[in-house]
Amino acid sequence: MNAPHPAAREREQLYRDMDPLNLTPLWEVLHALVPVHPQSPCVPALWRYEEVRPLLMRAGQAITAEEAVRRVLILENPALRGQSAITQSLYAGLQLIMPGEVAPAHRHTQSALRFIVEGSGAYTAVDGERTTMRPGDFIITPSWTFHDHGSEAEGPVVWLDGLDIPMVRFFDAGFAENGSARSQQVTRVEGSSFARYGHNMAPVRGDAPFGATSPIFSYPYERSREALERLERDAPIDEWEGVKLRYLNPLTGGWPMPTLATFMQKLPAGFSGRAARQTDGAVYSVVEGRAVVHVESPQGAIVRHEVGPRDHFVVPSWHALRFESEAGCVLFSFSDRPVHQALGILKEERLS
Template identity: 50%
Template sequence: MNGSAHKNDLAAAREDFYGRLKGRNISALWTVLHDLVTPQPRPEMAAAHWAYADVRRYLMEAGDLITAKEAERRALILENPAWPGESRITPTLYAAIQLVLPGDVAPAHRHTQSALRFVLEGSGAFTSVNGERTIMERGDFVITPSWTWHDHGNETDQPMIWLDGLDIPLVYFMNASFAEQGTEDRQALTKPENDAPARFGSGLLPVDYEAAAFSTSPVFNYPYARSRLVLEKLRAAGVVDPCHGIKQKYVHPGTGDFAMPTIATFLQLLPSGFASKPYRSTDSAVFVCVEGRGHSLIGDQRFDWGPNDLFVVPTWVPVTHHAEDDSVLFSYSDRGVQQKLGLWREDRMDEAHP
């Protein structure tokens, strides 16, 4: 048998073999290995930007079309352009902008997905979590831990709008979703307002408090005014990182870990005129501009941002931030999960490589 005939016979035999495997729900590793174990993260998701004015216009129109109670949560989902219809902004995270109008009640429910709120507009509306109410102000970072009762309301005369960030895609992937509706629109309040910050958020902890591993912070409202002051104090001390400006993470007061076990959250100050050095990491991140104006270069794309604009940076894609004015960015990612699994990696591309 000549070489050509032998190759043809071998190819046919392999094709027959693979076909018989497929019929028994088996596949040959060597046919898929390079797709399973890639040399770098795949560039599947897209960098994207949402102008707040545009989203707000549609959100207010939604306010005329459906009540918060009918919708359960009146929110518009920000979908990554790479995955239309999949309700995810990164591989593991969800983002939406929620509107709570004066007089609205977003009824009580609970679910295994963890959630954050970052307030974009308004002052004085509330969220209640496990029997405690907190008043929300612009820039506040508010947590709804997994499987805790929560409801929202607005007793002011102005709309409240906030960013919702959840680990819905992660929980969906693990098929670990549970949800339950409350029997009443508003849960019974069993704790005084500001109980959590008094017990856990002032540098003191109850003497018998022991934080469980991978638990959510017992402080569920991190006021922006206090966090912003910290950034200014660090600026005065000259603590400026070439890749991040002045960047802090929100933490669990009992463990020092991220405030949420599945969602890492950050706040950073970019001084006026600051241009960051190139940086990339394995946690794709959602950013919202809280103050200031500037632009970010994500790969070969430029996105200009101002107050309340949002953008997403994909996994392992270089990013630089450029501030025209003093600017503050809030961001969240799945870094906490990746670090606990030993998967997280960063590349400070301004530093020499070995």
């Protein structure tokens, strides 16, 4: 057996001597720190609503919304179990509220979105204004605003929660505070924010009420779907995404939330798309219809999902995504794209 080369022995001793001083050699980890392309530890995953819903209903029997504060089943990426994360920067969960319940008021640094999956008649209150929840609606809880949820519905109401919890955790910047009352006092009639900002107009005086976040906190599905149908009928269909629109902040034209981008897209009947990839990982909620989703990792492994209404799936960073839909499909999605753009690290590639 050959003895180690003198240089190798010298390096090993160097590493042992530097270790007590909390030093480590860059050259041993350089290629992992600066890879040729993104190497996300996350994996593609699918949560079928028909499998998740019974567990949600059991949670409704096991714990009250008030006791839980937020009765949510977290969608954890299979490769990030125990981290309460669907990607390394995004959190997602399905929240349930039952008739007559109230999820008490609190506020936190983390920005949150709600996308309504099942049921009508529950409400979210943000900063003194309530909005009624309906399937397909996109609702925002801006950072550090008091919010509570309640239900006057006859049955269960379920929505997708999307938050920037892992991002805020990375920066060690999280704060939270419980409200003094179970439900906050309503000070504005429902629809006030949309009346002020939702018609390509804005008040002459007054600052943006939520800073960098959109002053509209409820985007109705009926308006989003109407826009998609009009474009499907009258405009060219994109070969990669079908018809895809982004939600925006009407005061800036930018993203509705500083850390989360939100989208709605429609795949026409008979759509067979091309693959594309980007550095922002994305979470999808199927609103209507059915589709086949092909997700290919940078290493070439391909996952194929058949998805239908209320299913949810995640596409990690730099994984190529391709859609097919025979009957047509509507999808909501959110990602961390605003942060990628702000840092100048967004990269996307449309494959032929």
